[in-house]
Amino acid sequence: MKNSKQLMLMFAMIMMMTILAACGTSNNDSANDKETANGDEKKVLTMGTSADYPPFEYVETSKSDEIMGFDIDVAKAITQKLGYEFKVKDIDFNGLVPSLENGTVDFVLAGMSPTEERKKTVDFSDIYYKSNHMIVTKADSKIKGAKDLKGATVGVQLASIQEGIAKDLKKDGIDLTIENRNRIPDLVQEIKAGRFDAAIIEDTVAKGYLEDNPDLAGYLIETDTKTEEAGSAIAFQKDSELTEKFNTELKKMMENGEMEKLILKWFGGETAK
Incomplete structure (x- = not known):
């Protein structure tokens, strides 16, 4: 009986060591995976x-x-x-x-x-x-350029270069209200709904929306954006x-x-x- 208990104890110890070894191997593999993910071996x-x-x-x-x-x-x-x-x-x-x-x-x-x-x-x-940047507005709007944005509500994509352009226009003395949205389609929808007077969008992107929305018009704008930011x-x-x-x-x-x-x-x- 005593021998039997000793054998059971030894078996339990072996199982515990096996589990610990497996856990150690698993942790090492994770570390290797992480190293691979951050190094040249990443695929x-x-x-x-x-x-x-x-x-x-x-x-x-x-x-x-x-x-x-x-x-x-x-x-x-x-x-x-x-x-x-x-x-x-x-x-x-x-x-x-x-x-x-x-x-x-x-x-x-x-x-x-x-x-x-x-x-x-x-x-x-x-x-x-x-590329360049464009003012997008309703086709029947009186807005034809940057100077016409005085008193207007202008939409821009949040954290975009166009948001910076709108702020620069405001600093240059054009009194406009800036509103931002996460996505370009939201800007277009706000113009069509009449909540925005205009939006500033990259010209290449704007042209696609103008083709799909004949009730909108676009006008290129000149900016003082630094060359390295263009x-x-x-x-x-x-x-x-x-x-x-x-x-x-x-x-x-x-x-x-x-x-x-x-x-x-x-x-x-x-x-x-």
């Missing part, structure tokens, strides 16, 4: 975007839930060349930089301008596309090794005509300015 990158910005990134809900657009094709081309797979995470525009900072995403491709304010917390690639760039975490890798591939795409083909595909023959 999947998560791209953050705001899928309300056609033709850069958007969803044709009548056809599928897939996010498509110019930025998606750029990301696919670069990640494939670098040997990565990538997945896309749809986030409100004002949440993209925080998501990059906290590691929810590995890079952001969302028609984002590399402003000095954003550069304080994230790094940017070279500019991959340049255009779109890819955002990364500070000191990320991906920045240099992506820049290398962007340069190749610019030189071999691949970027030009994507611009022609998505912007109907327009080229980068």
Whole structure:
């Protein structure tokens, strides 16, 4: 009986040691997975975007839930060349930089301008596309340019370069009221409903909405936006090794005509300015 109890005790101890060893192995594997996720061995990158910005990134809900657009094709081309797979995470525009900072995403491709304010917390690639900005309003509106925005309620996307442009116009003496929304379609809807007199939207994006809404009109505006803030760039975490890798591939795409083909595909023959 005593031997039997000793055998049972020994068996229990062996089982306990086995469980502890398994737990230790599991923890080590997790650490290795984490190290792989942050190092060169990582095979999947998560791209953050705001899928309300056609033709850069958007969803044709009548056809599928897939996010498509110019930025998606750029990301696919670069990640494939670098040997990565990538997945896309749809986030409100004002949440993209925080998501990059906290590691929810590995890079952001969302028609984002590399402003000095954003550069304080994230790094940017070279500019991959340049465009202008447009005032969108009702076709029968008296607003034809920036000076006509005096006394108007103007909509902008939250945390966007257009929000900065509206603030600059106000500083320049144009007395306007600025309202922000998370998504571009919300701005358009507010204009059509009469709650906004106008909105400031990137011209490439605005043209798509103007084609679909003949009751709206658009007018290009001149701004004093700094050269380094003009255009779109890819955002990364500070000191990320991906920045240099992506820049290398962007340069190749610019030189071999691949970027030009994507611009022609998505912007109907327009080229980068």
